[in-house]
Amino acid sequence: MAAKPPFLKRLFTWLWKAVNTIRLLIVNFIFFTLLAIIIVAISASGDDIVLENQTALVLDLSGHIVDQKRYVDPIEAAFMQGESNNPDGEILLADILYVIQNATHDTRINSIVLNLANLRSAGISKLSAIGDALNAFKAEGKQVIAMENGYSQEQYFLASYANTIFLNSKGMVSLEGLSRYRLFYKSALEKLKINTHVFRVGTFKSAVEPFIRDDMSEADKVASKELLGDIWQSYSSIVASNRNIKPEQLVLDTEQYLAELDRANGDSAIMAMNMNWVDELVSAEQFRLAMIEQVGSNKDGKDFRQISFQDYRSLTAPLPQFVETESVGIVVAKGNILNGSQPAGQIGGESTSEFLRKARLNDKIKAVVLRVDSPGGSAFASEQIRQEVLALKAAGKPVVVSMGSLAASGGYWISASADYIYATPTTLTGSIGIFGMFATFEDALAHLGVNSDGIATSDWAGLSPARSLNPQVKQVIQRHIERGYHEFISLVATERNMTLEQVDNIAQGRVWTGKRALTLGLVDELGDMEQAIAKAAELAGMNTFDTKVIEQELTPEQQFIQSLVGASVEYMPTNVRNSSLLENMLAQWSAVIEDFAKFDDPQGMYLYCEQCNY
Template identity: 40%
Template sequence: MSESQPGPIRRVLVGIWNTVNFTRMLVFNLIFLFILVLVLAAIVASPGVQPLNAKSALVLNLEGVLVEQFSSSPADRVINQATGQAQPEIQLRDLMRAIESAKKDDRIDRIVLLTDGFSAPGFAALRDFAGALREFRASGKQVVAFATNMDQKQYYLAAQADEIYLDPQGGILLEGLGRYRMYYREGLQEKLGVDVHLFKVGEYKSAAEPYVLDGMSPEAREADLYWMGDIWQRFVADIATARKLDPAAVQAMIADLPARVVAAGGDLGKLALQEKLVDGLKTSQEMEALLIERGEEDAENKTFRQIDLAGYLMHSGMPNLVDSRPQVAVVVAQGEITDGDQPPGTVGGESTAALLRQAREDDNVKAVLLRVDSPGGGVFPSEQIRREVELVKAAGKPVVVSMGNVAASGGYWISMNADRIYADESTITGSIGIFGLWMTAPRVLDKLGVTTDGVGTTPLAGAFDPTRPLDPNVGLIIQSVIDKGYADFTGKVAEARDSTPAQIDVHARGRVWSGAQAKDRDLVDELGGFQAALAEAARLAKLEPDAYGVSYIEKPLTPFEQFVVNLGKSSRTEGLLRVLAPTPLLIDRQTLAKVERELAWLDRNGRAPYRAVAHCLCAY
C-alpha cells in the first residue's frame, strides 16, 4: 500500500517553514561572519606595543582595587573592563615589577601616581607598594602624585611621592580606622522566628556574633580596638615620616578636623595645603602643563611623554617565560577558604593544594613562597592545604609564608606549618578559634500554621531536621565537634611553633592581632613584606641572589582565554567588545553584596548538617 501524499496546504506550510529556517540560519551566519571580519580587522590593525621614548613618565593610574591575584577569569576581565561591569583590579605583583624595572630604565625619569578610584582591602599590601615607591625615589628619580580627592588609603600612597598635587575643588579625608557590622539577631529571631544556635570556643571569636547579638560583645570591642589602635598609630607615623611632619600634629589635626574645616570655610583643598598634606593645588590641565615643562612633550598627542602600566609591562617582558634557572615558586591563597576546586580569588581546598603539589613535583622549583591573604573559612579545606604544605617540606623544599592584608583563622591554619612566617606589621592575623552555627525554624513554620511530626528508629533519627526544635543531644554533638576542632587547631599550632597547647591558648581563643602584636606573641617569625619573605625562601633553599627566578604557580589559560586576553590589549577590539557585551544594571550593589556575603553562612548548600568553621570577619 503506497504512502499518502501530503496535501497542498501542508506542502505550502512546510515550504514556508523551510524558507524561514533557511533565512534564519543565513542571517545568523552573516552576522557571525561580519563580527569575525571586524575582530580580525581590529587585530590586524592593532597598534601593538606602545612606544617608549627617552624622558618618559610611567603613569600609574590606580583606578581599581589592589589585589594579590585577579578574582575573575581573563576573559571576564577583558569584557568587564570594556563594559565597566565590575570594579577593575590591579595586581600588586604587576605594580612591583613595573616599579622595579622603571627604577633601572634610563627611558623612565619619573612616576606619575594617579590615585582617583583606588581602593585596597588592607594596609599590608599597601605598605609593600609604598616601599617600592620609596626605593624608586631612592634611585634618584621623581614620584609625583595627583588626585581630585583622596581618602586615607589613597593618601597613604600619595604621601610617598616627592610632590603631591590636589585639584582646587578636591580634599583629603583622614578619619581613622573603623569597623562596623550589621547585626541580624532581632531580624532573624524576633521578626522571622529563626532560632540561631552558636557553638564556639574562644570568647574573642566574634565572626558569628551578628547572628546572636544586637551589637558587639565586650570581648570583641576590646580586641578590635587593640589591633586597630596599633595599625592606626603606624599609619599616622608612616605618613608623618613621609611628609616630614610631627605625628602628634597629624593626630591633632585629625582629631580637630571638623573645627579646622569650618575655619577653612569648608575648603578641603585649602585645608590640605595649610596642613602641608599637599604641595599645591592644580587642575588636571595645570598638572599636565607642569609635567610637559619638566619632561618632554608628546607633540602628536599634545601631552607629556608617557607610558601606562599595561604598556610598560609589555616593554619589561613576561617574567619567567623561558627561565631555566632554579625557581622560587609563589602560590597565592587569596579569599575565603572553601571546599573543592575554586577559581582565583577564592581558596579551594583541592585547587590550592593542587598548586602546591605542582610546585612540589617540579624539579626546577627549589622553594615555595605561600602568599596568604585570607580571612579563613572551612576547617577541612584549610587542613587539606596545611597537609600539602607539610608534604612540600617533606620533599626537601623550604616553605615560607608571606602574610598579606589578612591571614587570620583558617588563613593562619594554612600558614602555621611553614618553615618561616613573615607578616607585615599591619597584617591582621591570629583569630585562632572555631565556631559553628545551627539554625532551626519551627517558630517560622508556626506563623504559617505548619507543624512537623513523624517517627524515627533511634532518638537521633531526624534530630538534625531544622524544622524541629534543637534537640539537646544535637547541641552536645555539635559543641563536642567544635571543641575537638579548637583542640586540633591549638595543638597543631603548638607543634608547629614548638610550644604547648596551653601556651597557644593564651593568645588564641579567637583573638585577632596585628602583625606586630603577633610577632610579640611568637605567632609569626619575622616582620617584613613580600620581598623579605622571598629573599628568605631563596636563602633557605641556598640560592644565590640573582641566580634564581620567581614563578607564580597558577592555572594556565585556555586557548580561548588567551585569545580574549590578546583581544583586550587592542583599543580597537576593546571598543568592539564594549558594543557587543551586555549593558550593566545601573544600581549600586555594594550594600546588597555585603549582606549576601555575611548571610552566606546560613546556607548549608548541600554540606553536612553542621561544620566547624575557622573564619574571621576582620576587614576594616
C-alpha cells in the same frame, strides 16, 4: 498520491524555518562584524610602543589591588583589557611592583605620576609594599607626583609617598580614622521566629555575635579597639613621616576641624594646604602645563610625555623561559577557604592542595613560598591544604609563608606548619578559634500553620531545619567544636614551640596585627614577598634561582581567544563592551552569594575571621 501534511504541521514547519533564518542572519552579522573588527585590530597592531627619554610613567591604579585576580571568562577578561580607569577591575600587586622596579632602573623614565582616582581597595600592607618600591624609585633621583581632585584615606596613604602632592583647588582630603560597626539581628530573628543555634569556642570569636546579640560584647569592643589602634598607629606614623608632620595632625577632633576650617574660610582645599597634607592647589590645566614643563610634551603637543602602566608593563614583560631552571615556587592562597576545586580568587581544599602537590612533584622547584591572604573558612579544607604543606616539608622542600593583608583563623591554620612565617606590620592574623552555626524554622513554620511530624530510627535521622534541635544533639555538636579548638591550639603549640596554656592565652578567637603577632611568637619575622622568597632560597641552599608561580593556567585555545579579542576590543563601541544590566545584577547579588559561599564545611565547622576587613 501522498497525503498533504496537516495544516498545523505545515504552519510550525514554516515558523521554524523563519526563526532559523533570522537566527542565522543575526549570528552571521555578529560573526562578520567581529571578524572585521579583528582584522582592523590586527592590521593596526603593527604600531610598536615607543618610549622616549624624559617620560613620565602614569601609574593608573584603578580598582582593587590583589595578590591573585579572581577568575573571569577569557573572553570577558579580554574585553576588560580595553578598559582603563575601571573601578571594578583588579590589578596584581606583583605587576605593580614589577613595573616600578623596572622604571627605577630605566633611564628613559624620569618620574611616576600616581593616578589614584579609581583606587577602591588594597589594604595598608599592599600599599606599604608599593610605597617601599616608590621610595627606591625616588632614591635614584627620580620624582613621584600625585594629582587628584580629592583623596580618600586609602588613596592618600599611597599619595603621601610622593615628592609632590597636587590637589584640585576645589578638592579635599578625607581623613576619618578607623571604625568597626555592624548590624545585629537577634531581635529581628526573634520576631521572625527563627531559632539560631551557635556553637563556638573563644571569647573573642565574634563572627556569630550579630545572630545572638543586639549589641557588641565588651570583649569584642576591647579587642577591636586595641586592633584598630594598632592599625591606625601604623597608618598615621607612616604618613606623618612621609609628610614631615605629627601623627595627631592627620585626624582632628570636631572642634579642631572647625577651627582649621574657619582659618581656611571654609575652603577644604586651602585647609589641606594649611595642614601640610598637600603641596600645591591646581586646576587640571595648571597640572598639565606643570607636567609639560617638567617632562616635555607628547607628539601632538597637547599633553605631557607619558606612558601608561599597561603599555609599560607590555613593553617590559619578561620573555618566556623555554628551559626550566631551579626555582622557588610561589602558590597564592587568596580569598575564602572553601571545599573542593575553586577558581582563582578563592582557596579550594582540592585546588590549592593540587598546586602545592605540583610544586612537590616538580624536581626543578626546590622551595615554596605560600602567599596567604585569607580570613579563613572551612576547617576541613584548611586541614587538606596543611597536609600538603607537611608533604612538601617531608619531601625536603622548605615552605615559607608570606602573609599579605590577612592570614587569620583558617588562614593561620594553613600557615602554622611552615618552616618560616613572615607577616607585614599591618597583617591581620591570629583569630585562633572555631565556631559552628545554623538556623531552624520550626516556630516560623508553625506560626504559618505548617508543622513537621513523623518517625525516625535515631535522633540523627530526623535532623531538619523544619524541626527543633534535640538538646543532646546540641551537646554532641558543641563537643565537636571544642575538640576542633583543642586541635587548633595544639597545632599552634606544636609548630610554634609553645605550651597549650600560652597559646590559649593569645587565642580565644582574638585578632592581632603582624607587629603584635611577632612579639607573641605567632610569626617569625616582619617582611613581605621579597624577604620570603629570599628566605626560601636560603633554606633550600640556592644562590641563584628563578621564581615560578604555580596557578591554574589558561588552555592554548583560551589564550588565543583572549589575545585575539583583547587586540580588537578597543575598536568596539562602548555599549557593546559594557552591559549595565549585567553589571547591576552582579553588583547587587555578588556580595550575598559570597557570604553564603563562605560556609560549606562538610562538618559545619569554620575557622573564619569575620572582622578581618580593614
